Structures are given as structure tokens and as C-alpha cells.
Amino acid sequence: MIIPPSRDTVLCISLAGRPGTFGVRFHNHLYQQLGLDYYYKAMTTQDLPAAVAGIRALGVRGCGVSMPYKEACMALVDEVDPSAAAIESVNTLVNTAGHLKAYNTDYLAVRQLLAQHQLDPATGFALRGSGGMAKAVASALRDAGFAEGTIVARNEQAGRQLADVCGYRWLPELGDLCPPMLINVTPIGMAGGPEAQQLAFAETAIAAAEWVFDVVAMPERTPLIQAAQALGKPLITGLEVIALQALEQFVLYTGVRPSDAQVAAAVAYARDI
Known part of the structure; x- marks a missing residue:
């Protein structure tokens, strides 16, 4: 059971043209397992610049970025990590005291999967x-x-x-x-x-x-x-990609790396819909 958010709860969100449930369930389940006062919510927007400004102004800690916003986000942040700069595409925003840094954990996930397979x-x-x-x-x-x-x-x-x-x-x-x-x-x-x-x-x-x-x-x-x-x-599935990239986002948002068993439990929970 997810702990209800309080005034001190750290908020993380996602922005997608068609919001899904995997990230919400994955992140919130790990917050619960690890006793972290965080809460994750999926959103969409018709005004990306205003949405990103809201992330900055309201102290939203992290934001997952999905289609169709990945490239447009590049111009709206303060700093771009090499994982995003090299491909001019963003899938993660991290807000540190109003300073927005962009990453691309999709790239990191695919590199890992190519090696694993x-x-x-x-x-x-x-x-x-x-x-x-x-x-x-x-x-x-x-x-x-x-x-x-x-x-x-x-x-x-x-x-x-x-x-x-x-x-x-x-x-x-x-x-x-x-x-x-x-x-x-x-x-x-x-x-x-x-x-x-x-x-x-x-x-x-x-x-x-x-x-x-x-x-x-x-x-x-x-x-x-x-x-x-x-x-x-032989297959590589989207579930493998989304799980790995979500894990790296979780680490960026919280500074905590869950165990393999905790990640597996979160993935199982997130896909059990």
C-alpha cells in the first residue's frame, strides 16, 4: 500500500503524450519498499514550456520525458548530461534547487541490454x-x-x-x-x-x-x-528497456540504488495490471 503524500513529500512526475502506468507503479512501489517520502504521478501537457517551468518553480524533483517531448525539452533546461547531449534527446529531468539537468537513461538502458544479450x-x-x-x-x-x-x-x-x-x-x-x-x-x-x-x-x-x-x-x-x-x-522487449531506464531515473531522483531483488519486485508490481 502506497503511503499518502504529505506536505513534505518529494514529488516526481512523468510527461507523455499518452501517459502510462508502468512508471507510476514502479517508482511508487520502490519508494514504499525503501521507506522514501516520495510520490510519482504521470501527466501530459499541451504546453511543454509552461510544464517545464512548473517543474522548476514548484520544486518537482524529477520528471520522466516520453514521446513527443524528448527533443523539445533540450532547449528548456539549464544543463545537459553527455547521455542526452550526444543524441539531442532527453528522457529525464532532475531538478536541484531550480537547476534543471537533462539526461537520457534510454540510451544507457539500451547499451546495457545489448551487452546483456x-x-x-x-x-x-x-x-x-x-x-x-x-x-x-x-x-x-x-x-x-x-x-x-x-x-x-x-x-x-x-x-x-x-x-x-x-x-x-x-x-x-x-x-x-x-x-x-x-x-x-x-x-x-x-x-x-x-x-x-x-x-x-x-x-x-x-x-x-x-x-x-x-x-x-x-x-x-x-x-x-x-x-x-x-x-x-530471440527477443529484446520494451519491458526490459522501460525497467532499466526507470531504475536509472530512480537513482537520479533519490540517490538510492535498490537491490536486484527490490527492482524485480517493483517490475513485477508495475506490470501486474
Whole structure:
């Protein structure tokens, strides 16, 4: 049971176009486990500059930043950590006495997952997407030594720019290509969205792939993940990404690193909806 907030409770929030429940449950469960007087709430906004000014003025300690605000936040903070500066995309704000510093724990999470799954950097891939999260994933792949990649994006300007920055090629559609690893970094398959029931890649590409990676975390089993599981493909899921990035946010907000067992319990609680 979550302890009700008091006047001394430290507030943390998230800003997303479509707020989810994972972060709320994950953070609040860890606060409860560790006896921390913090409270976390998911929000959305139609006025990002005013929302960020409110974080500063009201003493909100931390803020998770999701689509579509990740890039626009860059111009609204006082300091940018190298994890965000290198890719010009933000997913975390930390407020210290009115000084806002931006981080990108998505990037850190993906780097960890590539290592944990022991993916060979020689593996070629196609990454669908060109937004803030796509920048984090593509940059993590580049920095982990993955040299053969294709950015698939309908937005030619954003797609070409991301491909050029990371040293990959750009295509508007994957077409008949069947790369060894498929990575979805778009809202395709996201619960509640207009493309919730769609596959991010063609069935032929999924069947030919050696690895499938979907950053969409809600639902845990997206249409892409379901199709890959049915074929017995090795997976990296959005739940893995969101759990790792949320953990790093928690540490930034509180200065406390929970044990592996505490994190596992928080993840289990957050996904039990």
C-alpha cells in the first residue's frame, strides 16, 4: 500500500503524450519498499514550456520525458548530461534547487541490454523510427560497434539526419530487405494508439530475422513480439528497456540504488495490471 503524500513529500512526475502506468507503479512501489517520502504521478501537457517551468518553480524533483517531448525539452533546461547531449534527446529531468539537468537513461538502458544479450556487433539491423527514442537506440548501437544498419523512416529529413549522424543508411520503407535484426522504435503496436494491432515489419522479414527488438512496452506482448515469439525468435522487449531506464531515473531522483531483488519486485508490481 502506497503511503499518502504529505506536505513534505518529494514529488516526481512523468510527461507523455499518452501517459502510462508502468512508471507510476514502479517508482511508487520502490519508494514504499525503501521507506522514501516520495510520490510519482504521470501527466501530459499541451504546453511543454509552461510544464517545464512548473517543474522548476514548484520544486518537482524529477520528471520522466516520453514521446513527443524528448527533443523539445533540450532547449528548456539549464544543463545537459553527455547521455542526452550526444543524441539531442532527453528522457529525464532532475531538478536541484531550480537547476534543471537533462539526461537520457534510454540510451544507457539500451547499451546495457545489448551487452546483456551478448549481441554480436557484426549483426546487421533495420531500425524503424526517427524520433527521440530512435536517436537513443541508434546511438547506443553505433557506440556498441554495430556498423551495418538501416534507418527506416517515412520522414525523410529526420530519417536521413539520424542515419547520417550514426553512420547508417536511410530508407523510407524496408521493402524486400530481411536484415538479421529488426528494431521497432515507433508507436506501432502501442496499446491505445491508432496502430495498436499492426506489425512494425512484414511477416516475411520477421520470419527471416535472427533477433527482434521492440521498444514498445505497453502492451508487453506487442503484435511484433507475439509474431516473433511464435517463430521462436530471440527477443529484446520494451519491458526490459522501460525497467532499466526507470531504475536509472530512480537513482537520479533519490540517490538510492535498490537491490536486484527490490527492482524485480517493483517490475513485477508495475506490470501486474
